[in-house]
Each structure stands twice: as structure tokens, then as C-alpha cells.
Amino acid sequence: MKPIKPSFFRPLRRLSALVLTALVLAAITLTGCSGASHKRIVRIGHNQSTNHPTHIALTAFQNYINERLGDQYTVEVYPSELLGSQTDMVQLTQTGAIDYCIASNAILETFSKNYEIFNLPYLFASTEAYHHAMDDPLITNPIFTSTQKAGFTAVTWLDAGTRNFYTVQKPIESPSDLKGLKIRVQQSPTNIEMMRLLGGSATPMGFGDVYTALQSHIIDGAENNEMALTDNGHGDVCKYYSYDMHQMVPDILIGNNAFIEDLTQEERKIFEEGYDLINQVQREEWVKAVNQARDKAATEQKVQFLYPDQAPFVKACFPLHESVLQNNSAIRPIYDAIQNYNTQYPTTVQ
Numbered sequence: 001m002k003p004i005k006p007s008f009f010r011p012l013r014r015l016s017a018l019v020l021t022a023l024v025l026a027a028i029t030l031t032g033c034s035g036a037s038h039k040r041i042v043r044i045g046h047n048q049s050t051n052h053p054t055h056i057a058l059t060a061f062q063n064y065i066n067e068r069l070g071d072q073y074t075v076e077v078y079p080s081e082l083l084g085s086q087t088d089m090v091q092l093t094q095t096g097a098i099d100y101c102i103a104s105n106a107i108l109e110t111f112s113k114n115y116e117i118f119n120l121p122y123l124f125a126s127t128e129a130y131h132h133a134m135d136d137p138l139i140t141n142p143i144f145t146s147t148q149k150a151g152f153t154a155v156t157w158l159d160a161g162t163r164n165f166y167t168v169q170k171p172i173e174s175p176s177d178l179k180g181l182k183i184r185v186q187q188s189p190t191n192i193e194m195m196r197l198l199g200g201s202a203t204p205m206g207f208g209d210v211y212t213a214l215q216s217h218i219i220d221g222a223e224n225n226e227m228a229l230t231d232n233g234h235g236d237v238c239k240y241y242s243y244d245m246h247q248m249v250p251d252i253l254i255g256n257n258a259f260i261e262d263l264t265q266e267e268r269k270i271f272e273e274g275y276d277l278i279n280q281v282q283r284e285e286w287v288k289a290v291n292q293a294r295d296k297a298a299t300e301q302k303v304q305f306l307y308p309d310q311a312p313f314v315k316a317c318f319p320l321h322e323s324v325l326q327n328n329s330a331i332r333p334i335y336d337a338i339q340n341y342n343t344q345y346p347t348t349v350q
Helices: 006-035 053-069 086-095 105-109 113-119 127-134 137-144 189-198 207-215 257-262 265-299 311-327 329-344
Strands: 040-045 073-078 100-103 152-158 163-167 182-185 201-204 221-224 240-247 251-256 304-306
Touching: 040 053, 040 086, 053 073, 053 152, 053 265, 086 100, 086 105, 086 152, 086 251, 100 105, 105 113, 105 251, 113 137, 113 189, 113 329, 127 137, 127 329, 137 152, 137 329, 152 257, 152 265, 182 189, 182 207, 189 201, 189 311, 207 221, 240 311, 251 257, 265 304, 311 329
Parallel strands: 040 073, 040 100, 182 201, 182 221, 240 304
Antiparallel strands: 100 251, 152 251, 163 221, 163 240
């Protein structure tokens, strides 16, 4: 008998995931109808664990809405991809099968090119500039509303920190140190071009495959925030974490348009207060989580934290800004507004 090739199982795995998601949705729909048929169940999905800042913030939103509108709505939060992958959840939100989900910027870029601005390396000069820009509706509204025709709209953003390089054997202290290294990046053309400009070899892959690829030396390193070291175990393999701070990419909470538009004026006001609460709680919890991750990585995993000169990295990546802006002139005003915040809140990294 001829052996069955692994590729034979890929469609089956995909089909199984979709069937599982459908079964879960059917089950929770029946559960929601049996206990309180007069209430509208509001379902929110995300891909993080229950101790992650994202889940803590969404739980605060859940409590807020349930306390104020509990006679009409019951919010339910589903963590850890219980409702499917991020791509699945975006599609479910798009169709209204669920009401909200947390989406990565890379996924949203496939629905609107406006989102590609957040993938630009060194778009923000500092964390302060990043936060002020993201809190400015003149900057975010043209981006957040650009997916309305797709059936969903962004309602708030979540801080995902700074993305930095971490490696198994070779510390990264300048762009030249990346030469010849295979670095996992998100599956985005912008990130692939960033690695080319920095001299490394971009290796796009799903996040769930990174640990094994690091351990088996298929790749030499990756780039992400500090919690990838601890929550995902990458610090067990990678012993150098370099704060080049090449990206600050937000996660986005999106909502189904039909659901949002069906809210009364009073209900929408309460939901919008809830969105603000998510943003506030998540940012506060993020600071705590990053500090805890750094301490654990340094003391238990023996990761060395490095602080390279950022200037050579910025210089190498700058041509990418102009090429993206030339290909997408609609984001030029947004880019210029962000530069104003960069002037007000310049980098403190030396």
C-alpha cells in the first residue's frame, strides 16, 4: 500500500476545523436560547489565553455590559480560538455569526489597504507617540471605518507592545548581525521587505509553528514582544532579545456592522463606553504582563536583553516608507499626522 502524503490531510484538517467551529456555534446558540430567550447573546472571540491582558480587558467589558444592559444583553467571551482561528473569527464577525473578535493587523490588511500603514517599521518614534496617535480619532477613524463595506468596523485598539528580534545563538546589535540569519516574520509583504532591507532572510510562517522551527534550527530567530518568550516558550530556546523596536502594531477589536447599527442610541453609548474600558484595562494589564515576562525570561530562562543603537535600523528601513506611500497615497495624510506626534514625542532610545 502506498503511504498517504501529508498534503492529503490538509483539506481534512481545514474541514475539521470549520466543522468544529460550526458545532461550537450551534451548541452555544442552543445554550443561549434555553436559559434566557428574551436576551440577546453577544459573542466575542479571541486567540489568547484567559490570563492574557486581552482576555482580562474583554472580561471587564463583559461585566460592564452585563451590569448595565443585563436585562437585554448577555456578553460571552470565548478565548483560545474556541471559535476558530483569527481568520475564521473575522469571517464569522463579517457574516454576523458572532458579534466581535480581536483581529491582527495583518488579517485586516487583506480587507483594507489602509491597515498596511501600521506594518511600517519605525512608523512611531516612541511608545508615547504611538499611544497618542492611536488615541486620535482623526488618525484612526479613516482606518477603522475602511472595512464597513466588508460588513465590520473596528471599535477600539489594543496595545501589543513593541516587536523586537530574538535569536537562538547570535545576538543582534546592528543590522549587519542579521546577515545570513533566517528570521520568522508575520505573513506580510511589508515584513518580508523589512527583513530584506535589514539584511536578514525573512521566513514567513504561522505563529504556532515558531517554537518547533526555533528548536530544530529551521530558523535562527523571530521577532515579537516579550510575552512570546514566556507565554509561548520561545525564551527556552532563544537566549538573546534585542530592543531594536522595529514595529508597534496594534491588535484591533472589530464588530459586526448589523449588530452595532441595530443598537439604540442609549445602548450604543453604553457599548462605546465599554470599548473605552477595554482599551484602558488592556493597556494597564499590558504593562504588568510585560514586566512579569521580562523578569521571568531573565531569571528563569536566562535570556539576555540587549539595547542596540536604533539609528542604523531606522536608516535601513526608511526606503520602505516611501515605497508604501507611493503605492497607497490615501494613507499619506494619516502618515503625516503620525509624524507630528513623532515630533512631539521623539524616541528616548539611544
